[in-house]
Amino acid sequence: MIGSQVSHLRFRRRVGLLAAGALEGRDQERTRAHVEACPRCRREYAELAAVVAAIEADPVRSAVPELPVSALLDRVDRQIDRAAARPPVAWRRLALPAAAVAALAVVLLGPELASRLGPEPPAPAPTRATVAPDPAAALSAEMLDRLDRNMARGSTARYLSEAQDVLLAVAATEADCVREEDRVDVGEAPDRSRELLARRALLVEGRPEAVASARAVLDDVEMALREVADLPSCVRRRDVERLRREVDQRHLHMRIRLMTRELEG
């Protein structure tokens, strides 16, 4: 009894393969014999064969591309040329965060660097054995924190502003890359979007509380940038129009402008 069940289970998987026309020779014969002797398998085979028949009636199987091969070759050539004309993305992705880190280091380490590299400072006044909290030191920590916070907000404002430039550039693009197919060349916008998305991660990781009020706008901008980042540089005009409508529906430009103003104080 158990043996026949094991045998049945073994054949069950083959029923699918039989329906898919993927069995040959002895395997096919044995499975077919099992199916004929087993009412449940027969029913299963009939249903799976109907699925296969439905797939085989799908007109996609014989679809012919409307675009001639010469036109596709032209598109491929252009894409290769455009990619060759651009510097590697990875290098450019690193450049902006690296510059931001360098700028932050200068601001935070500035006094320390100045004290090491600048003229000899006057000798400190003698200190007492018990040191009271130094209001100047506390003030400078507070100032540094405020400076850091302001920098985070400033970086976010610049990020939003640059993101807006990209979205506006995409929406306004008129340069046809393959005129007959109603496609437009969005140029570097996908690459710039990817760079901005890389910066966006740094913004949120850095001082999340400093830009908490911008979170909703940042999220919507991120979605829009992801859309742009996914575009090929030669894109269907209607895809650009759809993106523009989506941005408009979310009033993204107005929200970016308001948030940028708020962040810049």
Next chain:
Amino acid sequence: MAASQEGATSDRDLMARLAAGDREALAPLMERHYPRLYRLALSYVRNPDDALDVVQETFVKAFRKADRWDGSTEAGPWLSRVAVNQSIDRWRRNRRRQATFTPLAEGDHDESLAAGGPDPDRRVLRREMRDRLAMALEDLPERQRAVVVLRHYQEMSLDEIAQTLGMRLGTVKSTLHRALGRMRTGLRGELQS
């Protein structure tokens, strides 16, 4: 999926030329594989424009990464693999777009796919069946869908599918079986009517 044609440069030669940076080799390679890869992409992404983009990206990648083709597989399965990966990427992108933004404009591909006979009722039925079929395919996990596409739209043998997707033969068999079973569930009402 013949790798070489009588009297013509073989796929292997063309791939070798591509790997050496000879862009002229793209044209004959495209002539040979474009319609097949287009059908592959179309059966996966179900949209003619997206399918063209997928094929375009596939050939761009073929040019850029020809030097990674080690010759252990034929060029045809290698190109199919690139096209499947591109189709999966495109599919994910479209799904993310639908989840975040409004869906793409619809309808433009229906006409080009319509299998129209003179009888309008029959045409509607066919169209409904096609839509249900597309939905059943879309419900499949990515890998199962790739196996179904390669088997039933590209008519590849199970060995070729294993080679193309880098899967073991046994895995291909069980994946195909599970995929058809899942599609049967999705199409049950349609197949009975």
